[in-house]
Amino acid sequence: xxEQAAAAGHRPxxxxxxxxxxPVLTAxxxxxxxxxxxxxxxxxxxxxxTLSCSNxxxxxxxxxxxxxxxxxxxxxxxxxxxxGTKRLNRLRREEFxxxxxxxxxxxxxxx
Amino acid sequence: xxEQAAAAGHRPxxxxxxxxxxPVLTAxxxxxxxxxxxxxxxxxxxxxxTLSCSNxxxxxxxxxxxxxxxxxxxxxxxxxxxxGTKRLNRLRREEFxxxxxxxxxxxxxxx
DNA sequence: AGCAATGTACGATGGGGATCGAACATTCAG
DNA sequence: CTGAATGTTCGATCCCCATCGTACATTGCT
Numbered sequence: 001x002x003e004q005a006a007a008a009g010h011r012p013x014x015x016x017x018x019x020x021x022x023p024v025l026t027a028x029x030x031x032x033x034x035x036x037x038x039x040x041x042x043x044x045x046x047x048x049x050t051l052s053c054s055n056x057x058x059x060x061x062x063x064x065x066x067x068x069x070x071x072x073x074x075x076x077x078x079x080x081x082x083x084g085t086k087r088l089n090r091l092r093r094e095e096f097x098x099x100x101x102x103x104x105x106x107x108x109x110x111x
Numbered sequence: 112x113x114e115q116a117a118a119a120g121h122r123p124x125x126x127x128x129x130x131x132x133x134p135v136l137t138a139x140x141x142x143x144x145x146x147x148x149x150x151x152x153x154x155x156x157x158x159x160x161t162l163s164c165s166n167x168x169x170x171x172x173x174x175x176x177x178x179x180x181x182x183x184x185x186x187x188x189x190x191x192x193x194x195g196t197k198r199l200n201r202l203r204r205e206e207f208x209x210x211x212x213x214x215x216x217x218x219x220x221x222x
Numbered sequence: 223a224g225c226a227a228t229g230t231a232c233g234a235t236g237g238g239g240a241t242c243g244a245a246c247a248t249t250c251a252g
Numbered sequence: 253c254t255g256a257a258t259g260t261t262c263g264a265t266c267c268c269c270a271t272c273g274t275a276c277a278t279t280g281c282t
Contacts, residue, residue: 028143102213
């Protein structure tokens with residue numbers, strides 16, 4: 001059994017799910033949370049790749065925040081890219097809109 | 112003749128919430144459930160007031176089913192009317208669409 | 223090298239909600 | 253009136269998920 005230690009090097013790139021592969025139930029569940037709705041709205045108010053995770057000012061700790069971003073990735077809502085020690089974010093607006101027309105607008109529309 | 116209010120006759124009419132008074136989070140949470148999505152889809156396939164609660168063939172007992180209908184009422188998705196011992200249902204499609212455009216279509220669209 | 227910053231992974235905890243069974247109320251049929 | 257059918261309500265249970273604290277990994281800076 002070839003025991004090779006971690007072929008060290010990079011930090012594991014974030015795993016993404018394309019909106020086309022996301023069931024409706026998953027999308028709705030991801031959006032049906034106050035913290036995640038907050039993240040999505042903040043994300044929509046800034047340009048792509050301008051916000052790292054730590055820039056989001058939500059009322060939970062780092063661990064919970066990381067979990068929420070994972071849920072958003074799995075729902076095809078957010079794309080992430082590593083840059084230095086930071087992880088930059090982008091709202092997958094067009095792709096998600098194509099899969100679930102109107103859903104994102106509904107969440108972003110202030111009411 | 113004015114009757115004694117003591118042990119009045121009727122069964123309490125179901126309490127409804129108009130879609131206009133429903134927060135987005137409530138609507139999304141109501142729809143983010145497999146059983147309730149099933150109920151909504153079945154409801155959409157039948158004319159108004161043609162289905163009583165017992166007509167819905169879901170994999171849960173009566174108590175849970177009653178709970179789900181309560182959630183759907185609170186989310187402005189379903190209207191109910193008593194007729195005899197049965198409680199007839201109607202999907203509030205237009206009112207809900209006016210409040211949350213595209214959301215219902217998204218759930219009903221078979222994919 | 224050491225150190226701070228950023229983010230993830232893991233275990234533990236708490237709360238909310240989905241479910242059930244049973245008891246109850248209402249309505250109708252006989 | 254008796255019984256069956258339909259739903260609701262209540263208590264109890266269970267499970268998922270949001271959260272936290274800590275430990276750990278990676279990166280960059282000095």
